[in-house]
Amino acid sequence: MAENAKHLFCFGLGYSAQALIAELRRNQPGQWRFSGTSRSADRVYPDIEMQPFDGGGRLPQPDILQSADHVLISIPPNAGPPDKAGDPVLRQCSDLLAGHGGLKWLGYLSTTGVYGDRQGDWVDEQAAIAPSHDRGQRRADAEAGWLDLWRRHGLPVHLFRLAGIYGPGRNALVSLRQGKAHRAVKPGQVFSRIHVADVAAVLAASMARPDPGAAYNLADDEPAPPQDVVAHAAGLLGMEPPPEVPLEQAGLSPMALSFYSESKRVANDRIKRDLGVSLRYPTYRDGLAALLREL
Known part of the structure; x- marks a missing residue:
């Protein structure tokens, strides 16, 4: 590892966070140090400094976070009573992050659910935030909290609104083989989706071109009915x-x-225009064809 290696701290080592780490290791070998959290103290990841964090208390080793210059937050907000509801990272670690003068980039993984139902119409990042249900409202509240830290403390916050994520181990091919696939039909229904490798590529591109306060839709080029x-x-x-x-x-x-x-169609022009991203899998057909080769 390079002496001046960059340091990414991930709140939650989930599907997208692991894909980002793999992307950085592949394209920038030896240039990164990785650390993060897991709900269980028993989880071990190769070459990643881990500490337990379930949102119910403080980080046991906050110094690791303080040495990071990039932070990714992929932990979803909680439902529940007021003392436990909402974004656990905001609740437990916002003071640590607000006082962290060395951060170059902070990414919050949100969802296109913050736009609510658009009856199949297109939405871009300028569309109004109008969640249709409590889950989307919790995401919208978390986005607002992170943007407040950007405005008040200059925290380099970036919002990423993810469509339905698929990729290795999580796709229609796997569901079919397991006998779990279905084709429920609602006339006019469309979903947007994105391959996890493209999620990682967008996050890496944003880290290379930070624009604090920006929000990005992460979706491929072709919204489609799920049964198709x-x-x-x-x-x-x-x-x-x-x-x-x-x-x-x-x-x-x-x-x-x-x-x-x-039902909505999620526009992805901004990731192409502002971040220079060229999707590896611009349609579900491209993504599934690649995943088939990996089975």
Whole structure:
């Protein structure tokens, strides 16, 4: 590792954070030090300094955070009573971050759910924040809290509004092979999605071109009905796709049904224009074809 290595601290070593670390290791070998948190003290990641953090208390080793110059927050806000609701990092660590003069970049992973239901219309980053449900409202509240720290303390906050993430281990090909795929149909319903490798590429591009206060939509070029994605994946596998079933007869969980309460097409022009990103997988067909080769 280089003597002047940059240091990324990740609140939550989840799917997207691990993809970002892999991206930085691949494209900038030896230039980064990594640290982060996990809800369990038993989780171990190769060459990553870990400490437990479940949002219920302070970081046990805050000095590690203080030595970071880049911070990624991928922990979702909580529901629950007022003393536990909301963004746990804001609640427990905002003073540490606000007083951290060495930060060059802070990324908060949010969701396109902050835009609410647009009945299939396009939304860009200038669209009004209008969540349709409590989960989206918690994300909108967290975004507002992070932007407040940017305005009051100059914290280099960047917001990333992610569409549905898919990638290795999490995709329609896997669901079909496991017998868990379905094709619930709601007329006019479309979702946007993005491959996790493109999530990592956008985050890395933002780190190279920081613009504090900016928000970015992370979505591919082709919003599509979910049943079309499953049908295409089945074709790639040479399988018969599951039958289309009206949404109200699909037996989905309340959580799954809540996603069908929103339909929108998410515009991604800003990541291309401002960050110079060229998506590796501009459509679900590109992403699934690559994932098929990895099976």
